[in-house]
Amino acid sequence: MTCGRRPTLKGPIQSLEVSYLVHATEDAQKIGSAVESVFGPLGDVRVDEMEGHFGNAIVRVSRHITGEDAGRAFASLTSKMDSSLRQRLRSEVGEHLDEHSAFYLRLDKQRLLEGTLELTEADPIRVRVRPRLYTAKGGASSLFAGLLS
Numbered sequence: 001m002t003c004g005r006r007p008t009l010k011g012p013i014q015s016l017e018v019s020y021l022v023h024a025t026e027d028a029q030k031i032g033s034a035v036e037s038v039f040g041p042l043g044d045v046r047v048d049e050m051e052g053h054f055g056n057a058i059v060r061v062s063r064h065i066t067g068e069d070a071g072r073a074f075a076s077l078t079s080k081m082d083s084s085l086r087q088r089l090r091s092e093v094g095e096h097l098d099e100h101s102a103f104y105l106r107l108d109k110q111r112l113l114e115g116t117l118e119l120t121e122a123d124p125i126r127v128r129v130r131p132r133l134y135t136a137k138g139g140a141s142s143l144f145a146g147l148l149s
Helices: 026-039 067-080 083-091 109-113 137-145
Strands: 013-021 045-051 057-066 105-106 124-132
Touching: 013 067, 013 109, 026 057, 026 067, 026 109, 045 083, 057 067, 067 124, 067 137, 105 109, 124 137
Parallel strands: none
Antiparallel strands: 013 057, 013 124, 045 057, 105 124
16 A cells, blocks of 8 residues: 555455565665566565575565555556567466466566566566456456456
8 A cells, every 4th residue: 555545446456465585685775666667656565584594684575555556556567568478478377376366476586677577486576466356257367368468
């Protein structure tokens, strides 16, 4: 939620969460700016400090928004995807859904810092999008395929 406003509960997206790890050798502010350049303002930041296997500092950053703000953030993300990534996600949409119909993406953090959106499994920026299923005819697969068009 941003600026103290109550989120309105309209639209097909219920909530969106972005989370990522910041290692001791990385610039947290630079990563945060790159994330906001893709999603727009994401509201409050939750920071959890951890210690890595070799004693190095690791910070887990997560941001969670709901309602129309979440819908705008997802629309911003999809507008910045190239057509081949959107097409790939449409064809693989079922592989990105969990048992609760949430849509998951793992974006390459290093490529995002360069201004490119790519999927990865290693050191990702994790995105979880929860739909408002009663707005979706045909279920979550159909909803997300349509939003990725």
